[in-house]
Amino acid sequence: MNIVERIFRDADRSAVALISEGQEVTYGSLIEQAEAAAARIAALPAAQVALDCPNGVAHVVLALAIVRAGKCLVPMAGELSQRERERVLRETGVGAIVNGHGEIRSVPVADELGFDQNALAALNPAFIRFSSGTTGTSKGIVLSHESLLARVTAANRGLGIGPADRVVWILPMAHHFAVSIMLYLLHGATTIIENSHLAEDVLSAATTHDGTVLYGAPFHHAMLAAEGSGRAWPKLRLAVSTAATLPLATAQAFDQRYGVPLAQGLGIIEVGLPLLNLERSREKPASVGRPLPDYAAEVRSEGELFLRGPGMFDAYLHPWRTRAEVLEGEWFHTGDLARIDEDGDIHLLGRSHSVINVAGLKCFPEEIEAVLCEMPEVHRARVIGKPNARFGAVPVAEIVPRDPVNPPKISALAAYCRGALARYKVPVEFKLVESVPLTPSGKIQR
Template sequence: MLSIVEAIRQRATPESLALVQKDRSLTYAALFQQADALAADIRQHLPADLPAPVRTDRLRIGVHFPSSLEYVPLALATLLAGGCFVPIPDELADEEKRELATRTALDLVLVAEPLATWLPEATQPLGHLTLAGQKILLQRLPPIIPSFPTADFEALNPAFIRFSSGTTGKSKGVLLSHESLLERITAANEGLRIGAADRVLWVLPMAHHFAVSIILYLYHGATTLIEETHMGEDLLRAGATHAATVMYGSPVHYRQLVEAPPVAEWTTLRLAVATAAALDAATAEKFRARFHQDLVQGLGIIELGLPVLNLAGAQEAPEAIGLPLSAYECSLQDDTGHEPPQGDPGEICLRGKGMFDAYLDPWLPRAQALDANGWFPTGDLGRRDPAGRVTICGRKKTLINVGGMKVFPEEVERVLDSHPKVQRSLVEARLHPLYGEVPIVRYIPSPEGPPTTMELRNHCRTHLAGYKIPLLFSSVPDLPLTASGKLKRA
């Protein structure tokens, strides 16, 4: 069976730099030396009664470790040891971490010393690994009866389980095989064109983006530059100091970058990709003016990878996610399953290479998650412009129906978030006896103090039709977020 790690090893140039973090670095040879040693230690500590990878039930190994250079060899070691890699995001609450462990039926977990407080009391220590002088504890979790069919799970050659963001409803465990990982990183790179000469500035959490980002960079021989902070001037300095050629981050990172003081000149950048949240035109324009490069938005989705990228339309339509890459197709579908007229919203449906293999809990194989024509319905609503580019306008489940008129919460939030006295907003529906539903908003005010309701109404009136203006404005200290920083909607 295919091993994605061995596929990377076969292509790697041993003396080339794989990872850099400040004054530390690993060549590809050193990376695999560390990963091999860690994998051997994992296998050595397995108790006799635990199913080995050569038998049934592929081991599910959780990794609870900070984003860092060391995260990479540790993650690769879980795969080399015959396990299925399950990242456990550090920012989850203890209860959420325990739920993740239960839903994935984790066999083992690797945690940095000291022992994590969220682990069940009956967790059994199996020993420890040592990585860069740091002790990593190998723990066996109490037996959990999987809610999914283990024979079907094993048959897929599982490599990776990651839970979707869960912006609406319960998040889903997305399962990827080694084969699907290879397909999707190959397909995505037809657009990114990352190669051995590239140095990628890394700013995203590894527990959320490792499998289809770090794996892609390693497979194509690039150097990943791991930046520890998200401050604009630190990003600028790191990009210039390490001659980064590619940056892959969220709009938040780019907003900080364009406002950073001129601490360095970053002249080597050839590609900047924005993902994980909606990109605003103002940030894209400021980025182009400062760095003389387009800020390219893409649709990153755990079920497919990076199927849509705005490579050709970043100047004309910076807020669009663009056109599908050559390995993918993108269809907009209305409630009847047909493409709506140009400019009207429809659900974004995708198909192509490297699609996820199954949802883990509840178990749902890929074939059953697709429609009769093989399309994967994303739940995102989009509009198509005359050039065929797609712009996301909201989520199908969050659409607000005001007397038959459609209101996308995301559109209203973009307007509210552009007010100087608003840090972030969340627009939701409230039942109304006359109109059926009306939008209301909760928002976090800026440190200078909250705006008046009249200020917000006037700001909305300048940019939005009357039926889109929230009926109620409420100032709050914080808003509910998913583990990846997206707004959590009811």
């Protein structure tokens, strides 16, 4: 089964699939462009193909083409540093890169991969989302065609997106394409692509093109809530907030500004969209609601949230672990701490690990600390999240110098991080300290 073939088979070719920069692209035109690109990509010997392309029509065309050609799509986020890019290519076994112009460049595959290519191929993989693990250990999350179809179908039982909907798109496609854009295309909706980061431009695109659904992070919702023109958004029926904890003030401001409550959801790349606050989003904006119809949730004795449902990830790529090896029975251990209230609504209380959400993008302190400790002048580093009114949180670093008499320069620390990390992961502050707190077992205390 190929999920893109399913999208193309069921599409109304006369309907509008995409709107970008005022131009409309029908499903028929999208299919023609993607099929032409897929014919070229299918001839590649590479099994995994990376897409290095910014948001836009080209990203949609080429991502569909890679998957339609029977290749496994590996998105390359634009904010990655050169070292991070090389790591993604190496650890996912990418053999070719497609850029935004549709140009294809072959790259050498590592002699030794951390996984069995035959075992990966047996899963019928459609997509690998590379991420950092909670301990800084890199891994790729593998989703098969079957799992993608199952999860977007399950998610839409809550979202209810259909041909009459026009979804305003403001998130990075490299992070969200496979699970979100494919859902919209599979169900015949129109996606309005707005690349401006200015609230007035997003609102103009939404009202000009009759946007009905908004799917974004609290950062985007706060920006739109503060938009000062007073213009209404008359066709908006559903506004979903995900990727980071929704602040109460943002929820209230957005509802007051547009008359539509923000429905907070929990999106997890390993699971999909299992939780969405559709019933009591105005009364309980801080809740992620109840499980969607196909999912189940449990909060176990230590307060940790477990989820069960369709479309679970198929494997961790590096180190290789299949879904069966990771799940506890049929349950996925999310790492979130939560409680369930008297109405059955779930409230997230925090993470059992230390992820920092920066404007909807996740970074892990352990990864940043590992980079800092590569510098010979650094004995130990601790990175924590600092609340930020605009971005939600930002990373700050505490540095224990190897030689207190000759400590590293702050400018050198910042420059080294900029060369090794995506921009949003670079600490906004560096503090020289004598020591950082440790647990009794010698681990950094957060």
